[in-house]
Amino acid sequence: MEKITSFTIDHLKLLPGLYVSRKDHAGDSVITTFDIRMTRPNYEPVMNTAEIHTIEHLGATYLRNHPTMKDHVLYFGPMGCRTGFYLLLAGDYESKDIIPLVKGMFTFIRDFEGEVPGAAAKDCGNYLDMNLNMAKYLAKKYVDEVLDHISEERLVYPE
Numbered sequence: 001m002e003k004i005t006s007f008t009i010d011h012l013k014l015l016p017g018l019y020v021s022r023k024d025h026a027g028d029s030v031i032t033t034f035d036i037r038m039t040r041p042n043y044e045p046v047m048n049t050a051e052i053h054t055i056e057h058l059g060a061t062y063l064r065n066h067p068t069m070k071d072h073v074l075y076f077g078p079m080g081c082r083t084g085f086y087l088l089l090a091g092d093y094e095s096k097d098i099i100p101l102v103k104g105m106f107t108f109i110r111d112f113e114g115e116v117p118g119a120a121a122k123d124c125g126n127y128l129d130m131n132l133n134m135a136k137y138l139a140k141k142y143v144d145e146v147l148d149h150i151s152e153e154r155l156v157y158p159e
């Protein structure tokens with residue numbers, strides 16, 4: 001079988017950032033898949049499952065309630081390697097186009113207080129596996145160290 005595109009990125013050169021992973025066509029529409037890379041692959045510890053799960057619940061809640069972008073949101077979820085998330089939007093976008101959206105999402109997570117939406121046995125397959133404090137810590141780190149002063153090398157995949 002052929003190696004798929006996302007395995008051809010040199011992960012040793014990849015910094016935490018916000019990248020376009022791929023663009024797909026479905027009928028007449030373009031679907032943009034973003035790579036929201038939160039930790040540096042193979043150089044720093046990956047995120048644990050509980051905080052990833054909390055970011056997933058809070059991020060999806062934010063995105064699906066967003067006043068202007070909610071109808072474009074197709075999917076938001078974690079990478080299996082636990083270094084980041086994928087966001088799929090209907091439309092043809094570059095990563096700089098969605099900096100405000102992603103910053104809004106991680107600021108929402110950073111500042112979130114209270115019950116995590118959907119963290120109940122009826123609503124989720126593993127509702128006790130949550131870590132809000134670590135989710136907030138990671139969201140703050142991503143805003144402060146990546147999104148607040150994002151440079152070109154963190155917006156476009158390395159050659």
Ligand SMILES: [Zn+2]
Pocket residue numbers: 053057118123124125126127
């Ligand atoms: Zn869940």
